[in-house]
Amino acid sequence: MPSPTMVASFRMLSSQRPFLRHIRHTPHWPGKWPTVSHARQLTTGSRELEGDSPQPERPKRRQKLRKIRTLDPTKLSPRDYVDFSMLRQPNVELVAQSSDLNDASNALLGRLSATINARGIRDGKFPPNTAGFLYYHTPPYSPPLAGEVRFRITPSPDTASLSEGNDLLTEYGIPWKIPLLHMTDKKGYTGLQTLLLRDGLVTPQLLDIATSISKSVKTLSRIVGGA
Numbered sequence: 069m070p071s072p073t074m075v076a077s078f079r080m081l082s083s084q085r086p087f088l089r090h091i092r093h094t095p096h097w098p099g100k101w102p103t104v105s106h107a108r109q110l111t112t113g114s115r116e117l118e119g120d121s122p123q124p125e126r127p128k129r130r131q132k133l134r135k136i137r138t139l140d141p142t143k144l145s146p147r148d149y150v151d152f153s154m155l156r157q158p159n160v161e162l163v164a165q166s167s168d169l170n171d172a173s174n175a176l177l178g179r180l181s182a183t184i185n186a187r188g189i190r191d192g193k194f195p196p197n198t199a200g201f202l203y204y205h206t207p208p209y210s211p212p213l214a215g216e217v218r219f220r221i222t223p224s225p226d227t228a229s230l231s232e233g234n235d236l237l238t239e240y241g242i243p244w245k246i247p248l249l250h251m252t253d254k255k256g257y258t259g260l261q262t263l264l265l266r267d268g269l270v271t272p273q274l275l276d277i278a279t280s281i282s283k284s285v286k287t288l289s290r291i292v293g294g295a
Contacts, residue, residue: 134152134159134161135147135160135161136148136160136162136163138267139202139217139263139264140267140269141204141220144201144203145227146227148201148202149199149200149225150201150202152198153195153197153198153199154194154196155193155194156192157183157184157185158184159183159184160183160184160202162182162262180258180262182257183256184202187244188238188239188240188244189238189239189244197221198221199221200220200221200222200236201219201220202218203217203218203219203220204264205217212270212274213274213277213278214247215248215269216245216247217251217260218235218236218244218245219235220236221234221235246260248270248278249278249281249282252278252282253279253286261275
């Protein structure tokens with residue numbers, strides 16, 4: 069004969085069967101634990117409902133404009149002061165300076181820019197406090213073809229501080245530069261060539277010679293490299 073304890077347990081389970089059947093057949097509960105894929109569908113669906121409203125796009129960060137009007141060290145002004153600190157390839161916009169409204173170089177320069185490469189600088193980017201002026205320089209006792217653009221680091225935009233500044237150096241301890249021969253070999257420096265021509269720092273004949281030499285060196289390099 070069943071003990072009173074067993075009878076009481078049977079009665080308790082029997083009384084809970086309707087409740088268990090309700091749980092098992094409820095549409096919100098499949099009667100077994102959901103699989104991983106089912107759980108993903110449930111969570112994804114809830115996220116989609118929450119994300120129905122479009123999220124505003126973050127505005128793209130625009131690069132700060134850097135403008136130069138001359139590379140002639142005798143004509144530099146505070147407006148030519150640029151900061152390249154911690155940048156790899158800063159872009160410089162070339163601004164027309166001629167007061168003659170009919171000067172064709174004004175319209176040309178208005179559409180030109182130059183990308184300045186931190187070639188020869190450690191880690192491939194300009195170091196902190198690289199602020200100053202780009203200027204054209206021909207080393208003493210050197211031919212015109214040895215001309216180059218350098219960067220003069222100064223303590224302030226005041227051009228009077230040029231004498232207090234110093235040229236940016238590469239990791240090898242020599243002045244950072246963009247040689248004239250390199251400028252004529254790269255399309256990205258066309259604007260710098262135009263600026264040099266307008267300021268009278270170079271002549272068309274000199275640029276032609278530099279271009280010819282650059283092409284010859286490139287051709288020779290290909291021949292030697294293919295030999």
